[in-house]
Amino acid sequence: MTGSDGPAAQSEAAAEAAAEVAAAAERLAAAQHRLVAAVTGIGDTPPGFDVARVELARTSLLAKRSGEVRAAWPALANSMRSRFAAEFALWAAHRPTRGSLQDGWLLARERLAAGLLDDAAALELAMCEARMVFDGQAPPRRRRGLWTRRTADGVRVIGWRGRVRVR
Numbered sequence: 001m002t003g004s005d006g007p008a009a010q011s012e013a014a015a016e017a018a019a020e021v022a023a024a025a026e027r028l029a030a031a032q033h034r035l036v037a038a039v040t041g042i043g044d045t046p047p048g049f050d051v052a053r054v055e056l057a058r059t060s061l062l063a064k065r066s067g068e069v070r071a072a073w074p075a076l077a078n079s080m081r082s083r084f085a086a087e088f089a090l091w092a093a094h095r096p097t098r099g100s101l102q103d104g105w106l107l108a109r110e111r112l113a114a115g116l117l118d119d120a121a122a123l124e125l126a127m128c129e130a131r132m133v134f135d136g137q138a139p140p141r142r143r144r145g146l147w148t149r150r151t152a153d154g155v156r157v158i159g160w161r162g163r164v165r166v167r
Contacts, residue, residue: 040097066088068103076117091107092107130147143159
């Protein structure tokens, strides 16, 4: 047995191998992060990936998000008719997903501010805001106090501790 084959040499070799594995794991995590950013539309396609395939994956994810928002916000989707999927994709293209409830809520608020919500979608938004508080950043939480709003068509929405009444 030579001196280089002893426990100290084996420990040094194991430490070097562990460092190589850790460095490879960090490179892989960074590459995965860049790929996720590209697929979600908030970054460029990383080197070594097929741009067309990444774009196809991004488009597919936007279509999936659109369907989830359509299910969570049916009046909003109906107000946009056949344009919903395309308009949602444009709106969401460079926004990371926040889940269908929050994505739809933010889109509905923007359309309301621009005067683009019909009465049914405005009522859907008002009912949601009567039930929950959402500041656009933190996750929505159940509303605790009294809340009231009149929609553009004169419907009054009253919220009290998470319950909603429409008059």
